[in-house]
Amino acid sequence: MKVKVQTLDAKTGGDIDLNDEIFGVEPRADILHRVVTWQLINRRGPARAARERSDVARTGKKFGRQKGGGTARHGDRRAPIFVGGGKAHGPRARVFTSSLNKKIRALGLKMALSSKAKDGKLVVIDNLDVKEGKTKALHTQLGKLGFGKTALVIDGDALNVSFAHASANLQSVNLMPAMGANVYDIMRHETLVLTRAAVEKLEARFNG
Known part of the structure; x- marks a missing residue:
């Protein structure tokens, strides 16, 4: 699956090949429901x-x-x-604890990623560099990109410091590292934004 890579300046940065075994799985509502329910139960104090x-x-x-x-x-x-x-x-x-098979959890994450790709709500960004880390500048850039009401931005191992500072006061944008990617957060946001580094880490997470 080929997806166009964009920049925060709304320019095209080439194409990227996404693994169909991760981003091309047919979503199933029952699997997604099981994983989300498992997450919500285990997050209860x-x-x-x-x-x-x-x-x-x-x-x-x-x-x-x-x-x-x-x-x-x-x-x-x-x-x-x-x-x-x-x-x-x-x-x-x-x-309050619950257990779920590791294969089902992995399949649920693949289906969540594939669901966003299927609905056209998956955006791949080249990098998250924001000039001087200014919230106003980032807000203007996101308005041009049209991420919708809410967006989940997933970066690589380390979060981009300038983007983290600039997006801290934007309630519609949430940022997390690739290691923290989960079904609940992906499904509750309208748009999923991945960096090139995030795509590499997610594919390595399943292939490794």
Whole structure:
């Protein structure tokens, strides 16, 4: 699969051959759904348990008479109705984890990349050099390129410092290294932008 390489100045920088085994896979909604669900489950933090009646450090001595005190009958101060008492039916400690076959995870990433290529939402950029790292300059350049409402920009091993500084205040643009490429972030952005270095790293990631 041949794709035109662009520059941030909206000029053509030649062509690049994309591996059809990575960027030409027919997407399947069920595979993408499984991988996204796996990601969202594993990103959840553990649930913190509340202290129940047996966990509260208060005396268990009966603090008042059974009758004649003019108040309700109580046994100890651990009861949930008292300030500082145990929580009634509180949340329990839970850890949210899920497992998914490594081959399915790799296939899901290939399908996510292929889905963007199939829909014409995959853009390959020669490099991410921004003059003086200015946000205003980058905003103007992106407007000419027409990346849509949201764009995920994936670079090589190291992020381009000037682009990272310039895009820090742009809510519509997210930047990550090739190692962090994942199905959820790719699918939730309208446009996927890859640098030449990112294409090399992604292809090496699957071939290696």
